[in-house]
Amino acid sequence: MNIELFSKNLKDIAGDLEVVFVFEKKLNELEDKDVLKKIGFKGEDEEVVLLAGLAKLYVGCEKTELDSFRIAASCAIRKVQSTNYKSMKLLAKNCKYGFSALLDGLMLGAYSYDRYKSKKPENKDIKINISCVGDIKEYEEKLKEKEIICKNVNMVRDIANTPPQDYFPQTMADDAKKIAKENKNITCKILEEDYLKANSMNAMLAVGKASIHRSKLIHLSYKPKNAKIKIALVGKGVTYDSGGLSLKPGSSMVSMKSDKSGGSAVMGIVKSVAELGLAVEIHGVVGAVENMIGGDAYKPDDVLIAKNGTSIEVQNTDAEGRLVLCDCLCYIQDELKEFDYIFDYATLTGACVVGLGEYTSGLMGHNEELKLQVLKDASFSGENATPLHFNRFLQKTLKSDIADICNISSTRYGGSITAGCFLDKFIYEKNKNKWVHFDIAGPAFTDKSWGYNPSGATGAGLRMSVEFIKNLVK
Ligand code: BES
Ligand code: ZN
Ligand code: ZN
Numbered sequence: 001m002n003i004e005l006f007s008k009n010l011k012d013i014a015g016d017l018e019v020v021f022v023f024e025k026k027l028n029e030l031e032d033k034d035v036l037k038k039i040g041f042k043g044e045d046e047e048v049v050l051l052a053g054l055a056k057l058y059v060g061c062e063k064t065e066l067d068s069f070r071i072a073a074s075c076a077i078r079k080v081q082s083t084n085y086k087s088m089k090l091l092a093k094n095c096k097y098g099f100s101a102l103l104d105g106l107m108l109g110a111y112s113y114d115r116y117k118s119k120k121p122e123n124k125d126i127k128i129n130i131s132c133v134g135d136i137k138e139y140e141e142k143l144k145e146k147e148i149i150c151k152n153v154n155m156v157r158d159i160a161n162t163p164p165q166d167y168f169p170q171t172m173a174d175d176a177k178k179i180a181k182e183n184k185n186i187t188c189k190i191l192e193e194d195y196l197k198a199n200s201m202n203a204m205l206a207v208g209k210a211s212i213h214r215s216k217l218i219h220l221s222y223k224p225k226n227a228k229i230k231i232a233l234v235g236k237g238v239t240y241d242s243g244g245l246s247l248k249p250g251s252s253m254v255s256m257k258s259d260k261s262g263g264s265a266v267m268g269i270v271k272s273v274a275e276l277g278l279a280v281e282i283h284g285v286v287g288a289v290e291n292m293i294g295g296d297a298y299k300p301d302d303v304l305i306a307k308n309g310t311s312i313e314v315q316n317t318d319a320e321g322r323l324v325l326c327d328c329l330c331y332i333q334d335e336l337k338e339f340d341y342i343f344d345y346a347t348l349t350g351a352c353v354v355g356l357g358e359y360t361s362g363l364m365g366h367n368e369e370l371k372l373q374v375l376k377d378a379s380f381s382g383e384n385a386t387p388l389h390f391n392r393f394l395q396k397t398l399k400s401d402i403a404d405i406c407n408i409s410s411t412r413y414g415g416s417i418t419a420g421c422f423l424d425k426f427i428y429e430k431n432k433n434k435w436v437h438f439d440i441a442g443p444a445f446t447d448k449s450w451g452y453n454p455s456g457a458t459g460a461g462l463r464m465s466v467e468f469i470k471n472l473v474k
Contacts (some may be wrong), residue, residue, distance in 0.1 A: 001110055003103070003128045003147075005139050010131040015089025017050070019057045019076045023064055032056065046071065048079045057088065067382055067451065069101040074109020074452035080126050081110065087127035095138045099130075100146060104382055107150035108459075109452040113161040148275045149466055152268040153459035159264035160445060160457030164240035164257045168213035169288035172237050172263060176218040176286070179271050185224065186274050191217040201327035203306040204287050207320040210244070210297035211290035217331065218286040220267060222274040227281035229472050230339040232332045233270065233465075236321045236346035237263025237288035244291045244317030245299055252350075258445035258457055259321070262345035263288060265440070265461035272466045279473045283339075285332045287324035291317070303403045307331060308426060311403035319407045321348045322419055326426040333428050341370075342431055344423065345438045345461045351415025352388075352439040358446050360384040361460060362439040364420035366432045374436055377471060378464035384443065385464060388417050395421045416441075438465075 006013045022043040027033050041049045047060035061072035092099040114120050132139040173190045180188035208215035238259035263286035270284035302314045307330035352362045378385040400406040409418035420437050427435045443460040
């Protein structure tokens with residue numbers, strides 16, 4: 001996508017089509033109101049009409065809300081992509097709000113995952129000329145920032161969308177190395193199974209045992225000299241979740257290539273923070289593992305000793321994400337020792353999708369203020385998130401008769417919270433208030449398109465986290 005900004009009037013800039021957003025169904029204020037009414041255009045959400053003779057594209061946007069505008073912008077770009085027009089022009093009046101949302105809608109809405117299509121879509125690269133009202137410098141800066149963020153959301157989407165035969169722990173490690181190669185300020189360390197064994201990361205190791213692909217721990221770091229804050233991120237990079245011996249039913253297995261969404265979000269966040277040049281030291285750890293079946297598979301009844309010495313009775317091999325994360329959480333806390341925040345991202349529980357729906361992430365942790373701040377930033381960034389609260393009763397349901405803890409709860413209810421409670425056992429006492437757990441199982445991947453997300457991976461987690469981190473140092 002090629003976006004160019006102008007401080008000239010809209011009528012003085014080039015563009016095959018002029019895009020006009022119609023807010024709050026206010027048709028009467030429009031130059032072409034008569035013809036629009038005649039053809040039945042009402043200005044509803046996601047309503048788009050192309051008046052070819054006038055070279056205009058009218059797009060409805062019922063509410064003056066950021067997310068409505070993002071959706072309207074994505075409808076506009078998708079419509080133009082479906083024609084043979086090569087360029088469009090439009091007006092931007094408000095840099096912080098309208099223009100930002102416009103860029104999200106355009107760049108995220110234009111995405112499609114075409115790698116496996118033998119016939120690629122023809123009109124993907126639309127030239128977009130924008131007439132900006134106000135200080136053009138501000139707009140240019142915002143464009144630079146949004147280009148970084150949206151490009152990385154699209155990278156995260158690409159990773160999560162890639163089928164499991166072509167994406168396994170080694171591929172994820174290669175992508176992490178590529179991120180570091182392309183940005184000299186990022187370093188990448190890949191730790192192999194011998195390291196995991198030597199460091200008693202037996203929970204993570206168990207999950208990947210039956211796979212033909214060896215597990216990897218990926219550690220990306222960005223350490224600018226002027227860093228004011230230090231952040232630790234951990235992501236679930238299960239490149240395929242078959243459920244293991246507690247095998248998923250066939251229909252639930254479909255889309256489990258997206259179980260690497262948390263890990264890919266972590267890679268995208270570190271990359272974004274580095275490219276934005278934020279004064280933040282950030283570490284991203286991804287447990288890249290494939291959960292498969294086979295003679296060597298870990299079993300329900302196994303007892304695993306995690307990195308911090310906690311013994312875990314396995315009762316369900318499909319609750320594998322928490323086994324990967326618990327060792328990675330210990331690793332990053334041991335490795336970094338001191339930091340300001342520790343966040344983890346995972347498509348952890350089906351219960352989160354059931355409870356919150358497909359569009360919302362569940363946030364857990366002990367620090368109410370911190371969660372509130374993340375929620376506020378999530379909302380501004382265009383991501384839906386809501387808090388899920390721990391409680392003493394659910395916390396106790398992870399008891400095991402023979403080990404310190406069980407990998408599933410004794411109750412079938414509250415599965416997202418009990419998964420969060422499991423992770424909590426691996427957050428060291430001094431770090432409790434620095435921790436937020438993001439269960440992104442709902443929004444990370446959808447089988448039907450919604451808003452400006454085409455069907456498939458959405459890149460969930462990245463935008464809300466980058467917004468939070470940006471605000472820490474601004
Ligand atoms: N990867 C799944 C969770 C998931 C389900 C993500 C649906 C996205 C959509 C996770 O590993 C899993 O299978 N969790 C189990 C836990 C259960 C066995 C306690 C689940 O949610 O059923
Ligand atoms: Zn699972
Ligand atoms: Zn999983």
